[in-house]
Amino acid sequence: MTTLTSASGIVSLLDEQQTDLQVYALQKLNSLVNVFWAEVSDSVEKIEILYEDTNFPQRELAALVTSKIYYYLGELDDSLTFALGAGQSFDLSEKSEYVETIISKCIDKYILLRTSKEDAVIDPRLQAIVERMFQRCVDDEEYEQAVGIAMESRRLDVVKAIVEKGPANKLLSYVLDVCMTLVQNLEFRNQVLRLLVTLYQGLKEPDYVSVSQCLVHLNDPSTCAEMLQSLVKKGEELMAYQISFDLEENATQEFLSKVSKALQEEPTSGTEDTNMTSVDSPYKKMRSILSGVESIRLHLEFLYRNNHTDLMILKATKTALEPRNSIFHSAVTFANAFMHAGTTSDEFLRQNLEWLSRATNWSKFSATAALGVIHKGQLEQSMNLLAPYLPQEGAASTSAYSEGGSLYALGLINANHGSDILGYLKNALRDATGEVIQHGACLGLGVAGMATADEGIYNELKSTLFSDSAVAGEAAGLAMGLIMLGTASSEAIEEMLQYAHETQHEKIIRGLAIGISLIMYGREEQADPLIKQLLDDKDPVLRYGGIYTIAMAYSGTGNNKAIRRLLHVAVSDVNDDVRRAAVTALGFILLRNPQQVPRIVQLLSESYNPHVRYGASLALGISCAGTGYLDALELLEPMAKDPVDFVRQGALIAQAMILVQQTENTNPKVSGVRKEYEKIIAEKHEDPMSKFGATLAQGIIDAGGRNVTISLVSRSGHANMPAIVGMAVFTQFWYWHPLTHMLSLAFTPTAIIGLNKNLQTPRFEFISNTKASLFAYPPALKPPSATVVEKVATAVLSTTAKAKARAKKSEKEKGDQMDIDKEPATSVKEEKKDEQKEERKGKKKKEDNFSVLENMARVMPAQLKHISFKEDSRYVPVKKGVVGGIIMLIDKKPGEEEDLIEPSALSGADAAGSGSVEEEAPPFEPFEYSFED
Numbered sequence: 001m002t003t004l005t006s007a008s009g010i011v012s013l014l015d016e017q018q019t020d021l022q023v024y025a026l027q028k029l030n031s032l033v034n035v036f037w038a039e040v041s042d043s044v045e046k047i048e049i050l051y052e053d054t055n056f057p058q059r060e061l062a063a064l065v066t067s068k069i070y071y072y073l074g075e076l077d078d079s080l081t082f083a084l085g086a087g088q089s090f091d092l093s094e095k096s097e098y099v100e101t102i103i104s105k106c107i108d109k110y111i112l113l114r115t116s117k118e119d120a121v122i123d124p125r126l127q128a129i130v131e132r133m134f135q136r137c138v139d140d141e142e143y144e145q146a147v148g149i150a151m152e153s154r155r156l157d158v159v160k161a162i163v164e165k166g167p168a169n170k171l172l173s174y175v176l177d178v179c180m181t182l183v184q185n186l187e188f189r190n191q192v193l194r195l196l197v198t199l200y201q202g203l204k205e206p207d208y209v210s211v212s213q214c215l216v217h218l219n220d221p222s223t224c225a226e227m228l229q230s231l232v233k234k235g236e237e238l239m240a241y242q243i244s245f246d247l248e249e250n251a252t253q254e255f256l257s258k259v260s261k262a263l264q265e266e267p268t269s270g271t272e273d274t275n276m277t278s279v280d281s282p283y284k285k286m287r288s289i290l291s292g293v294e295s296i297r298l299h300l301e302f303l304y305r306n307n308h309t310d311l312m313i314l315k316a317t318k319t320a321l322e323p324r325n326s327i328f329h330s331a332v333t334f335a336n337a338f339m340h341a342g343t344t345s346d347e348f349l350r351q352n353l354e355w356l357s358r359a360t361n362w363s364k365f366s367a368t369a370a371l372g373v374i375h376k377g378q379l380e381q382s383m384n385l386l387a388p389y390l391p392q393e394g395a396a397s398t399s400a401y402s403e404g405g406s407l408y409a410l411g412l413i414n415a416n417h418g419s420d421i422l423g424y425l426k427n428a429l430r431d432a433t434g435e436v437i438q439h440g441a442c443l444g445l446g447v448a449g450m451a452t453a454d455e456g457i458y459n460e461l462k463s464t465l466f467s468d469s470a471v472a473g474e475a476a477g478l479a480m481g482l483i484m485l486g487t488a489s490s491e492a493i494e495e496m497l498q499y500a501h502e503t504q505h506e507k508i509i510r511g512l513a514i515g516i517s518l519i520m521y522g523r524e525e526q527a528d529p530l531i532k533q534l535l536d537d538k539d540p541v542l543r544y545g546g547i548y549t550i551a552m553a554y555s556g557t558g559n560n561k562a563i564r565r566l567l568h569v570a571v572s573d574v575n576d577d578v579r580r581a582a583v584t585a586l587g588f589i590l591l592r593n594p595q596q597v598p599r600i601v602q603l604l605s606e607s608y609n610p611h612v613r614y615g616a617s618l619a620l621g622i623s624c625a626g627t628g629y630l631d632a633l634e635l636l637e638p639m640a641k642d643p644v645d646f647v648r649q650g651a652l653i654a655q656a657m658i659l660v661q662q663t664e665n666t667n668p669k670v671s672g673v674r675k676e677y678e679k680i681i682a683e684k685h686e687d688p689m690s691k692f693g694a695t696l697a698q699g700i701i702d703a704g705g706r707n708v709t710i711s712l713v714s715r716s717g718h719a720n721m722p723a724i725v726g727m728a729v730f731t732q733f734w735y736w737h738p739l740t741h742m743l744s745l746a747f748t749p750t751a752i753i754g755l756n757k758n759l760q761t762p763r764f765e766f767i768s769n770t771k772a773s774l775f776a777y778p779p780a781l782k783p784p785s786a787t788v789v790e791k792v793a794t795a796v797l798s799t800t801a802k803a804k805a806r807a808k809k810s811e812k813e814k815g816d817q818m819d820i821d822k823e824p825a826t827s828v829k830e831e832k833k834d835e836q837k838e839e840r841k842g843k844k845k846k847e848d849n850f851s852v853l854e855n856m857a858r859v860m861p862a863q864l865k866h867i868s869f870k871e872d873s874r875y876v877p878v879k880k881g882v883v884g885g886i887i888m889l890i891d892k893k894p895g896e897e898e899d900l901i902e903p904s905a906l907s908g909a910d911a912a913g914s915g916s917v918e919e920e921a922p923p924f925e926p927f928e929y930s931f932e933d
Contacts, residue, residue, distance in 0.1 A: 006036070006039065007029065007032055007035075007036035007039050007040055008039065010025050010028045010029055010032070011025070011029070011039070011040060011042075011043050013025035014026075014043060014046045014047065014050070015046070019056070019057065022050060022056075022058075023057065023058045023061070026047070026050070026058060026061045026062055026065055027061065029047075029065050030061065030064060030065050030068070033065060033068045033069060033072070034068070034072070034098075037068070037069055037072035037073070038072075040065075040069055041069050041072075041073055044066060044069050044070075047062050047065050047066050047069070048062075048066055050062040051063045051066060051082070051085060059085070060085070060086050060087045060088065060089040060090075061086075061089050063082045063083070063085035063086040063087075063089070064082070064083070064086035064089045064090060066082040067079045067080075067081075067082035067083040067085075067086060067090070067102070068098060070082060071098050071101065071102065076101070076105055079102060079105075080102060080105045080106065080109065083102045083106075083129075084106075084123060084125040084126055084129065085125070087125070087128075090102070090129070092129070092132050092133060092136050093136060103129070103133060106126060106129050106130060106133070107130060107133065107149055107152075107153070109126065110122065110126055110127070110130045110153055111149075111152045111153045113126075114153045114154050114155070115152075115153070115154060115185075130149075130153070133146075133149065134146050134149070134150070134158055134162070137149075137162075138162065138165055138166075141166070143162055143165075143166035143167070143171055144171070144174055146158070146162050147159055147162055147163070147171060147174060147175055147178070148178065150162065151175070151178055151179070151182070151183065151192070154188055156191060156192065156195050159175060159192070159195065160195060160199065163175065163199055168199070168203060169203070169207070172196060172199055172200060172203075172207070172210070173210070175192065175196060176196055176210060176213070176214070177717070179192045179193060179196070180217070180592075180717060181558065181592055181593075182558075184524075184557060184558075184559050184560070184561075185525070186523075186524045186525055186526070189217075190217075190218055193214040193217050193218050194214075194218065196210070196211075196214050197211055197214050197215065197218075197223075200214070208227060208231065208239055208243055209239075209242065209243060209246060209716075209879060211227060212224060212227065212243045212246055212247055213246070213250070213716055213717075213718065215227070216247065216250050216251045216255065216718065217718075219255060221255050221256075221258035221259045221262065222258070222262060224247065224255075224259050225258075225259045225262030225263055226262075227243070228240045228243060228244065228259070228263065228286060229263065231243070232282045232283070232286075237282045237285075237757060238757060238878045238888045238889075238890060239878055239888070240282060240286060241282075241285060241286065241289060241755075241757075241759070241888050242878050242879055242887065242888040244286045244289035244290050245289055245294070245295060245885070245886045245888070246716060247259065247290060248289055248290055248291075248292055248294075248295055249295070249714055249715075249716075249718075249885065250714050250716060250718040250720075252450075252451040252485075252486065252721060253416060253417070253419075253449075253450065253451050253452050254451055254452060254453060256290045256291070256292075257290075257419075259290055260286075260287045260290045260291065263283045263286055263287055263290075285759060288759075289759075291417070291419075292416070292417040293379065293417075294759055294886075295886055296377040296379060296417065297377075298753050298755075298761070298886055299342065299377060299749045299751070299753075300342060300344070300377040300378065301761075301856065301903055301904070302707065302749055302751045302753060302856050302858075303341075303342040303343045303344075303704055303705055303707055303708070303749060304343055304344055304345075304904065305856060305904060306705060306707050306751075306856075306857075306858055307340075307343040307345055307705035307707070308705050308706040308707070308777045308780075309339045309340055309343065309345065309702065309705045309706065310702065310778075310780045310781055311347065311348055311351075312780065312781035312782075312783065313339075313698055313702065313781060314332065314335065314336055314339065314348050314698075315348075316678070316681075316682075316781070317332055317335065317681050317695055317698060318332050318352065318355065320681045320682045321681065321691065321695070324358070325688065326359075326360065326361070326362075326363045327688055327692055327737075328688070328691065328692070328695070329355075329358060329359055329363050329367075330359075330362075330363050330366050330367075330692075330737055331691070331692045331695035331696060332695060333359070333363070333366055333367045333370050334366070334370070334695070334696055334699055334737075334740050334741070335695050335696060335698050335699030336348050336349065336370065336374075336699065337370035337373035337374055337699065337741060337744070338373065338696075338699030338700055338702075338703045338704075338743070338744065338747075339698075339699050339702050339703065339704075339705070340373075340374045340704075340705065341373050341374065341376060341703055341704045341705075341708065341744050341747050342373075342374075342375075342376045342377055342704050342705075342708070342744075342747070342749070343374065343704065343705045344374065344375055344378065345374065345705070346371070346374055360401075361401055362401065362737070362738065364399065364401040364402055364405065365401040365402070365404050365405040365408070365436065365439075365440065365738055366405065366737060366738050366740070366741070367405065368389050368401070368402050368404075368405030368406050368408075368409060369405040369406075369408040369409045369412065369440070369738060369741050370409070370741065371385065371386065371389075371406070371409045372386075372408060372409030372410065372411065372412030372413045372741065373409075373412055373741050373744040375409075375413050376412060376413055376415065376744055377413065378413055379413065379414055379417060379420065382410055382413040382414055382421065383410070383421070383424070385413070386406045386409055386410055386413075389402050389403060389405070389406035389409075390403065390406045390407065390410070390428075391403045391406075391407070391428060391431075391432070391437060393431075400434045400436040400437055401436055403436075403437050403440065404434075404436040404437045404438075404439055404440030404441070405440055405738075406440070407425060407428055407437065407440035407441045407443075407444040408439075408440040408443045408444045408447075408738065408741070409444075410424075410425065410444050410448070411425065411443060411444030411445060411446065411447035411448040412444075412447055412741060412744060414447075414448040415447045415448060415450070415722065415726075415744075415745055416447075416448075416450045416451075416722045416745070417448075418445075418447070418448025418449050418450075418452075421448060422445065422448055422449050422452075422454070422457060425441055425444045425445045425448060426445065426456065426457055426460050428441045428444075429441035429442060429445060429460055429461070429464060430460060435469040435470075435471040435472040436471065438464055438469070438471075438472035438475070438476075439471050439472050439474070439475040440475075442461060442464060442472065442475035442476045442478070442479040443475045443478070443479060443738070445457055445460075445461065445479050445483070446461075446475075446478060446479030446480075446481075446482030446483060447482065447742070447745070449482070449483050450482050450483070450485050450721075450722060450725065451482075451483075451485040451486055451487075451721070452483060453483065453484055453487050453489070454483055457483050458480055458483050458484060458492065461476045461479050461480045461483065462476070462480065462495065464476040465477060465480070465499060465508070465512075466499070468503060468505065468508070470505040470507045470508060471507070473503070473505060473507065473508035473511060474505075474507040474508055474510060474511035474736070475511060476511065477496065477500075477508055477509075477510075477511030477512035477513075477514070477515045478511040478514055478515050478518075478729065479515070480492065480496060480512075480515045481496075481512075481514060481515025481516060481517065481518035481519050482515070482518055482725070484518075484519045485518050485519065485521050485721075485725065486518075486519070486520075486521040486522050486523070486721070487519060488519060488520055488523045488526055488527070489519060492519055493516055493519055493520075493530060496512045496515060496516050496519075497512070497516065497533075497542075499512065500512040500513065500516075500539075500541075500542060500545075501539075506541060507735075509539065509541045509542065510541050510544070510545075510732075510735060512545070513534075513541055513542055513544055513545025513546075513548070514545060514548055514728070514729065514732060516530070516534070516545050516549060517545055517546075517548035517549040517551065517552045517553075517728075518552055518725060518728070520549050520552055520553045521552040521553065521555070521721065521724075521725065522552070522553065522555070522719070522721075523553045524553055524554055524557060524559070526553075527549055527550075527553035527554075530546075530549060531546050531549050531550055531553070531565075533546075534546025534549060535547075535565075535569070540573075540574075540575035540577060540578055541577075543569075543573065543575065543578045544575075544577050544578050544581050547566065547569060547578060547581040547582050547585050548581060548585065548728060550562050550565060550566060550585055550589070551584075551585035551588040551589065551728065552588070552724075552725075552728060554588075554589050555588040555589065555591060555712075555719055555724050556588070556589075556591040556592050556712070556713065556719040556724070557589065558589060558590055558592060558593050558596075559589060562589050563586065563589055563590075563600070566582045566583070566585050566586055566589070567582075567586075567600075569582040570582040570583045570604060570612060570615070571612075576609065576611040577611070579609065579611055579612055579615070580611035580612065580614055580615040581615065582615065583601065583604050583612055583615025583616050583618075583619055584615040584618045584619050584622070584731060585619075586600060586601060586619045586623070587618060587619035587620065587621070587622030587623040588622060588623075588724065588727075588728065590623050591622075591623055591712050591713055591719065591724070592713060592717075593623075594623045594624040594627055594629055594632070595629065595631070597619060597620055597623040597624060597632065598620065598624075598629070598631040598632050598634075598635050599631075601616040601619050601620060601635070602635060604616045605617070605620075605635050605638075605639060610642070610644040610646065610647050613639055613642065613644070613647045613650075614646055614647050614649075614650040615650075616635075616639070617636055617639050617647065617650040617651040617653075617654045618650050618653070618654055618731060620632040620635060620636060620654050620658070621636075621650075621653060621654025621655070621656075621657035621658060622654075622657070622712070622727055622731075624657075624658045625657040625658060625660065625709075625710035625711070625712060625727075625746070626657070626658070626660050626661060626709040626710050626711055626861065627658060628658060628659060628662040628666060628667040628862075629658060630667070630669070632654075632658055633655065633658060633659070633667075633669050633673075636651045636654055636655050636658075639651035640652055640655065640676065645687040645688075645689040645690050646689050648687075648689070648690045648693060649689045649690055649692060649693030650693065651693075652676075652677065652680070652690065652693040652694050652696075652697045653693050653696055653697050653700065655673050655697060655701075656673075656677075656696075656697035656698070656699075656700035656701040657700060657710055659673055659701055660700060660701055660703060660708075660709050660710050661706065661708075661709045661750065661860050663774070663775065663776060663777075663778060664778070665771075665773055665774045665775075665776075666774060666775070666862065670778075673701075674698075674701070676694075677694040677695075677697055677698050677701075680694040681694050681695060681698075696740065700743070703747050704747050704749065706777055706778070706858075707749055707750060707751070707858050708747040708748055708749050708750060709747075709748055709750050709860065709861060710723070710727075710743075710746045710747065710748070711723060711746070711748040711861070712724050712727060712746060714748075715861075715864075715884050715885055720746075720748070722745045722746075723745060723746035723748065724746075725745065726742045726743060726744065726745025726746045727742075727743065727745075727746045729742040730742045730743040730746070750858055750859060750860050750861060750884075751856060751857065751858055751859060751884075751885070752766070752853070752855070752856075752857060752859045752867065752883070752884055752885070752887065753855065753856050753885070753886045753887070754855045754875060754877070754887050754888075754889045755886065755887070755888055755889060756875075756889055756891055756898065757888075757891070760898070760900050761855055761856060761900065761901040762855065762874075762875060762889070762891075762898045762899060762900055762901070763854065763855060763899040763900070763901055764854070764855050764873060764874060764875045764889075765852050765853065765854055765855075765870065765873070766852075766853055766867060766868065766869050766870065766873070767850055767851075767852060767853070767867070767868045767869070767870060768850060768851045768852075768853055768859070768863060768866055768867055769849070769850050769866040769867075769868060770849070770850065770851070770863065770866045771847050771848065771849060771850075771851070772847065772848070772851035773847060774863075775858075775859075775860050775862075775863045777858075855901060856901060859884060861884070864883070864884045867883070867884075873892075874891065874892050874893050874896075875889035875890065875891060875892070876889065876890050876892065877889060877890075878890055
């Protein structure tokens with residue numbers, strides 16, 4: 001067979017008058033065009049004429065050949081046009097580069113037309129190719145690919161059809177994931193979520209947990225309440241309780257209160273319903289769960305029981321830092337608050353009362369507010385705990401800073417669950433005379449009343465703002481944003497923006513700027529007009545607010561438009577604060593894609609501008625918090641040694657955020673970073689800003705007694721609103737140190753807490769299928785060796801002394817030298833010690849590949865996938881898949897008596913007096929005993 005070297009003979013057949021010869025030529029060219037396209041392209045017009053001839057029998061074939069010629073010429077638009085004309089001749093199943101490219105071009109054009117705001121007319125031929133593409137995906141069982149195209153082209157009918165044809169559960173979770181991470185249009189996302197609710201409910205075993213997730217995103221509390229009621233009526237109370245716990249973790253106060261109210265309105269007529277509203281009815285339990293009382297109680301118990309704070313770290317830091325310097329005093333206060341967050345242990349403070357009393361002015365304010373972080377969650381006892389510090393009615397103020405700090409602390413204890421104390425704080429703000437107490441009351445109201453949209457509180461804050469006090473006004477502006485969080489209230493924004501333009505106080509403008517950004521939390525495109533208005537403002541503080549509005553409106557969306565806008569501002573704005581904020585905000589946008597952030601900020605981290613470098617470090621810390629992500633840590637290493645002090649501070653804090661709850665076994669950089677903190681704090685000539693950063697970092701890396709992580713996305717994939725808001729306000733510590741405490745809102749306890757139907761914690765065991773050392777607590781620091789003198793620690797018995805004297809005498813008599821071994825018994829002892837060490841080493845090598853954990857144990861996020869329940873376990877989770885946090889348990893032996901874990905967390909009154917559990921007496925000093933006959 002001879003190899004064809006030219007297509008000229010076949011091309012010449014196109015000039016023949018006989019149709020059969022022309023068809024034959026086209027058939028041959030169709031198979032040869034990939035080789036001879038350069039030669040054939042000279043005759044493309046002849047082939048086009050054949051396509052345009054309505055009487056030609058193989059028009060589609062002519063279109064296909066023309067399409068291929070234009071494809072090889074690089075004219076993809078023309079190629080697509082003729083491919084559409086090829087109809088059925090264009091074979092979608094053909095595995096060639098040409099077909100794949102044209103299909104891709106088809107889909108891109110189809111998506112563009114479907115998503116354009118104008119009602120674009122779609123070519124039916126284009127529609128036909130896309131429809132065939134969907135069918136091909138279904139035939140090849142490439143369901144996820146088809147769903148992806150359908151989602152991008154907004155074809156919900158196709159999504160529904162494919163889910164019904166394929167493996168429903170797997171596809172639904174894929175659709176939910178794509179919907180929350182890739183769909184960037186809020187309106188369409190809500191349509192997808194509505195469809196998902198219908199599809200989840202239509203499964204043989206409806207997935208109520210996922211339905212509840214969708215309803216939270218849709219902000220539909222009434223449907224949520226109906227679902228909970230139907231579960232109770234079906235006798236599935238455990239699932240109803242589990243969903244209530246999930247809702248409490250993910251939804252806003254306003255959403256939860258509406259669900260709770262709908263449950264309260266359950267009709268009480270009839271025997272069954274009357275029973276339902278009795279003391280221990282499921283509805284009462286659900287309302288208790290939704291109010292946050294149950295989860296806060298359980299987390300408080302967990303943090304109290306498992307507190308592994310190493311006080312030696314705090315003591316060493318306090319000793320190394322000059323207490324007369326207020327910045328160092330505050331730093332240790334913050335570190336102690338973070339380390340003991342939620343544990344109720346104020347042991348360090350009680351041991352250092354004299355040091356604590358040196359706090360003055362705003363340091364005193366921060367020190368008092370720290371109690372709110374330490375006792376976070378003690379809702380019932382919050383007033384009793386802070387009674388000595390709170391403003392007394394009718395009594396003269398003893399210390400405005402202490403009183404203001406205590407009102408802020410009251411808000412922190414009741415953060416995001418403040419229904420019981422909002423009235424008290426509102427009155428305290430109204431009665432306050434000094435701006436310091438007003439400042440504390442405003443911050444307390446904002447934190448406790450997050451997202452309540454309470455008009456009364458908002459108006460009270462507004463009147464404080466209008467007094468035009470710089471200190472009180474800053475907190476009032478911020479608190480107004482916290483109260484109206486996520487409401488997008490145009491009235492509130494207009495009032496706040498107008499006052500920001502009128503006032504002369506930069507502090508007030510900054511408070512309002514951040515407040516405005518919080519009002520637009522989660523609003524995505526709805527915030528665009530406001531963002532444009534703020535970014536075009538000539539006041540740099542309001543442009544700074546515009547950046548945070550982008551961060552809050554698009555947090556966790558990964559929105560490309562938002563990222564481009566931030567990167568543009570980061571390199572173009574004339575104000576350093578705005579540029580720093582723009583880079584920091586990238587961390588909020590990319591919460592769900594932490595692995596992308598190091599790549600995006602790599603060049604920014606090497607910027608000549610230190611503010612941009614600082615922003616890059618915080619962006620890494622925010623997005624990669626708790627992940628131990630090595631790429632991020634490698635970028636931070638040079639910044640931790642940066643010549644500019646505040647860049648070092650930012651890098652040190654970011655390292656701690658990323659390494660929180662990491663161990664040396666899970667991350668090789670942990671020990672080096674911890675040693676670096678100690679070194680910076682101990683170094684006399686180190687800059688105060690770096691020391692402040694290192695001290696804060698020590699508190700963050702060991703937060704909550706080493707039992708919490710920083711999690712801005714919840715286990716179910718929701719954006720964790722209190723955590724994101726807390727982190728955003730925390731970043732304002734650059735201007736105002738008391739806002740540092742806001743980071744405690746981002747602390748998430750890492751536990752598995754199993755509950756029975758009565759919301760009690762039974763004893764049971766489960767398996768962690770990894771070595772115990774992998775996720776173990778770090779070992780406690782040992783006291784400095786200089787204080788331990790071996791000779792003092794060794795007790796010499798009288799018999800030993802006599803034996804030594806006899807030995808000495810015999811040595812002299814023998815005339816031997818004196819440098820012989822004086823204690824032969826010791827060498828034997830050392831040998832035994834060495835043997836024991838070897839044995840211990842051997843045991844370490846043989847460590848089991850699993851460990852048994854008990855209810856209320858610490859289980860870190862990375863550990864969750866290794867958790868399994870024993871086959872013979874009495875209790876199994878009601879929720880399927882990877883479980884963590886608070887889980888409802890099905891009791892397989894309901895008739896038998898349960899072994900319950902009794903609560904051990906102290907009541908508020910006890911906690912105020914005694915702090916943590918009394919320590920055991922220290923062991924005896926070591927001594928040696930040698931016995932001789």
